[in-house]
Amino acid sequence: MKSFFFCFLAYFLGSLTCISFGFEKSSELQTCPPQSALVVSKQTLYENKEHSLGIQNYTTAELLEKYPNSFITRNGSQLMIEGSPIRLAGGNIYWLGLDENGSPGIAYPTEFRQRDAITTAVKVLGATCWEQQIVRTRAERFNEEAAAIIDRAIAIAKENNVRLVIPLTDNWHYYHGGEYTFCNWRGTNNLTEFYSNETIVKDFENYIWHLLNHYNNLTGNYLKDEPTILAWETGNEICPPPQWTNDICLFIKSINSGKQLVLSGRYGVSSLELELECVDLYSNHYYPMDPQQVAMDAQLSFVNIFFKKSNAITVVFFAGEFGWTTGDLSFLDSFLESMYSNGVNMDCYWSLFPHNDSYGFEYHDDGFSLYYPGEYTPDDLQTNTSLKIKSLRNHALLMSGYTPGTLPDYPVCGQPKISNITSDISNGATTIFWRGACGCCTYNIEKSFQNDAGWVVLTSGVTDFEGFFQDDSVYHECNLKIFWFLVSFSNIENLAFKHKIVDNRITIKKLEIDFTYSYNITLKHEIRSNKKYLISNNEKTKQHKQIHDLSYVIDKISNIFCFLIVIYTFYV
Structure with a gap:
């Protein structure tokens, strides 16, 4: 070999x-x-x-x-x-x-x-x-x-x-x-x-x-x-x-x-x-x-x-x-x-x-x-x-x-990226995909009906051997109009006994939505950071105009630790 x-x-x-x-x-x-x-x-x-x-x-x-x-x-x-x-x-x-x-x-x-x-x-x-x-x-x-x-x-x-x-x-x-x-x-x-x-x-x-x-x-x-x-x-x-x-x-x-x-x-x-x-x-x-x-x-x-x-x-x-x-x-x-x-x-x-x-x-x-x-x-x-x-x-x-x-401890995780979200009215499911990163072992998927509050854990302990999670509840909750999804990730000290959380937010670099005849979906991205940062008006304009490719915006902000996904659904 x-x-x-x-x-x-x-x-x-x-x-x-x-x-x-x-x-x-x-x-x-x-x-x-x-x-x-x-x-x-x-x-x-x-x-x-x-x-x-x-x-x-x-x-x-x-x-x-x-x-x-x-x-x-x-x-x-x-x-x-x-x-x-x-x-x-x-x-x-x-x-x-x-x-x-x-x-x-x-x-x-x-x-x-x-x-x-x-x-x-x-x-x-x-x-x-x-x-x-x-x-x-x-x-x-x-x-x-x-x-x-x-x-x-x-x-x-x-x-x-x-x-x-x-x-x-x-x-x-x-x-x-x-x-x-x-x-x-x-x-x-x-x-x-x-x-x-x-x-x-x-x-x-x-x-x-x-x-x-x-x-x-x-x-x-x-x-x-x-x-x-x-x-x-x-x-x-x-x-x-x-x-x-x-x-x-x-x-x-x-x-x-x-x-x-x-x-x-x-x-x-x-x-x-x-x-x-x-x-x-x-x-x-x-x-x-x-x-x-x-x-x-x-x-x-x-x-x-x-x-x-x-x-x-x-x-x-x-x-x-x-x-x-x-x-x-x-x-x-x-x-x-x-x-x-x-x-x-x-x-x-x-x-x-x-x-x-x-x-x-x-x-x-x-x-x-x-x-x-x-x-x-x-x-x-x-x-x-x-x-x-x-x-x-x-x-x-x-x-x-x-x-x-x-022997040294395991290092801090790298930064995963949410790579895609799809919604399918035929089975009432929203599927979240993410790209894993160096050192990440398990992931938790959370959903909220409020702006960065009231998070509900949909599943925990998901690994990159799956790499995605399907939420079947969106179809049944469509009258609620707005959803926030979040992926958190964990480092490892001993996989058999405990997980060490080293960060609890994920950066979204790219987001794509599959439109169906029964869904009208609008996306809004909200940046969460533990430090202050500045984005020029010109960059804000780019962010709103090119919502499907945010890499140039994200790359300019090294300390971002959270990029929430907000999905507005209007049931037809």
Whole structure:
């Protein structure tokens, strides 16, 4: 799975330190055949793990905020920033550059979805790194439109003190392109030629050259000079010969002068690639999760130290993907503990999805999708994703350098938006839709027959898995003429026991009404704020003339916390 892998760190929570945006996993996933095998006992290697763990005086998130323009480097099997050791954890977000989910199908993701995913990962789940998709291109042309979308994702990551790992191609024949694309350009479906055909190799190198020399107007850096990019990955789950990996690594470092690290994208750990001096990181993916296997893979980075070879070369181990939903909570916890205690320097679960632009979530059906805060099912711990997500967050915080007794609180919610209201005389229902926001867990829907008074709770504890609420009483109360609707939202401290209210009003950015032959509906918007603000007469005129698009008015008032909907109904 994968596309660009963006690894990012954030000060807010320091929990997740990696997030991957990658290529989707094939149902026929297989590891590459091993090129050699080396088995050393866990107990023996465990004695050497302190070499990679280092001592952190600051959390990873704090260091990334302190040094936003410093490149992450490698000292043996340890990642470093400005002389301090760091560990990272997070999740994959493979669709961040090109999305296949939702309507109208394959399309570039909106800025809202990019921001929602990144801020959820950083502020709520504490991510410090992630992985994202490659830019689709043609043999002789670089796709600048796709590059602009990725530029925006990189800029958002930079704003959030996030570091990125970007894979350059994919082994699988998936919608966002990969090895098949390069081979098809040259009229062959033999994937081995991707590594052996000089013309195809040159095409791939030209693509790398254009990508690294692309200038991001939003960050003011060429990608080869962007500290936000932790590493370039040679490919996702590919099976190259070691010589090809060596050549591509050297080619990348000839462009970026070695400022950014290089991750071997070979699927399955190869001891031959561990001996390549130009490789900074190696990785493996886990479907299903395997605590013993991830421990053995991580400890290979200590092998050369153990045998005390004169030409000892150590590299960083990265658990690039794991299927976090498999098994019960204790199984996930055992895998996370194995990674933490055996010196894994970076890890990323598969995979994070955002809120939809209108309501609910942007859904994906591979069985490993994470929708924050997950669903709480007290009678079935196998499907209790909310507790598993809490474990992922705690693990990322520990990887970042927090101790169990110092984990930070959950952050204040973002600002949801009421996106649509429809009224239908055929069933006497008014339906309220809202777009969720980072950190929001539950919502209450209230109605009033007075101006901001006498609120009646219609329902409580609604989640973004619904994303809308239908009020069937409007038809029967139509003689009352006027209704006010309000949506309040809640943060979470412990989903199983209590909710922490952090705000009790919602801002309406856009409102649309479906007119029917039996309804005549007029809308009036009233702004409620806890502070004084000014709107010029000109802006008031715009507000009244363009009642269906208030974004430019709302954006000028940063402290608005309430925008009431008033519906006047005249029954015919």
